[in-house]
Amino acid sequence: MSFDTFNLSSELTKALEKNNYKTPTSIQTKVIPLVKTKQDIMAQAKTGSGKTASFVIPILEALKENKSEKKAQKKDKIKVLVLAPTRELTLQIAQTFSTLSKFFSKPLSIVSVIGGEKIGDQLLKIQKGCDIVVATSGRLLDIISKKQIDLGTIEYFVLDEADKMLDLGFVQELDEILKIIPKQRQNLLFSATYSPKVIDIASKITTKAIKVEVEDAS
Numbered sequence: 001m002s003f004d005t006f007n008l009s010s011e012l013t014k015a016l017e018k019n020n021y022k023t024p025t026s027i028q029t030k031v032i033p034l035v036k037t038k039q040d041i042m043a044q045a046k047t048g049s050g051k052t053a054s055f056v057i058p059i060l061e062a063l064k065e066n067k068s069e070k071k072a073q074k075k076d077k078i079k080v081l082v083l084a085p086t087r088e089l090t091l092q093i094a095q096t097f098s099t100l101s102k103f104f105s106k107p108l109s110i111v112s113v114i115g116g117e118k119i120g121d122q123l124l125k126i127q128k129g130c131d132i133v134v135a136t137s138g139r140l141l142d143i144i145s146k147k148q149i150d151l152g153t154i155e156y157f158v159l160d161e162a163d164k165m166l167d168l169g170f171v172q173e174l175d176e177i178l179k180i181i182p183k184q185r186q187n188l189l190f191s192a193t194y195s196p197k198v199i200d201i202a203s204k205i206t207t208k209a210i211k212v213e214v215e216d217a218s
């Protein structure tokens with residue numbers, strides 16, 4: 001199995017090569033083609049199995065196609081919202097988006113929305129035109145309360161490491177966020193483990209997700 005089977009663009013292929021991604025992991029093999037079918041997905045695979053790239057790769061390809069069709073001057077609207085449990089994971093995900101889109105001729109704008117950094121700076125970056133927001137829920141709601149960002153254009157909603165987001169505070173924040181983003185969107189949920197609580201959170205987001213599981217292979 002090689003990344004060639006996914007018919008990826010030469011720009012993305014080059015980035016994968018530069019980063020030593022030679023063969024897709026099991027979860028990537030299953031998830032990448034499924035994302036393209038526009039269905040909701042609930043994917044479970046153990047930590048370290050490459051879940052990040054399994055959503056980053058197909059999303060980047062979709063945005064790239066879209067971007068090349070678009071008129072140059074138009075300000076970019078947020079198309080992807082990723083929620084992650086911690087600042088560190090948020091930064092890692094944003095980094096993966098930026099590393100794998102490094103060779104795109106029209107660069108994508110990726111903004112991390114996390115606590116501990118100036119909210120004004122994050123807002124400014126978003127307002128300049130932004131394709132992808134990777135956020136922790138608390139800071140995202142702070143930004144939303146300022147009413148200066150438009151989340152009505154979201155096409156992809158990703159919840160990463162869902163099993164690390166089970167506390168009541170997060171569930172309430174998720175409810176708030178779900179009220180704001182469009183109902184019509186593709187939902188991609190990732191978790192290292194399944195539990196009734198993970199399934200409960202997933203059911204708030206989507207009831208029609210296809211379940212993808214990988215046993216213990218990486």
Ligand code: ADP
Nearest residue numbers: 020021022023024025047048049050051052053
């Ligand atoms: P998970 O979210 O499942 O815990 P990550 O997405 O964080 O796993 O990936 C774990 C590590 O594996 C990262 O350092 C990532 O860069 C690397 N990785 C992911 N996919 C591949 C691949 N196909 N080939 C080589 N390395 C990969």
Ligand code: MG
Nearest residue numbers: 051052160161
């Ligand atoms: Mg992960």
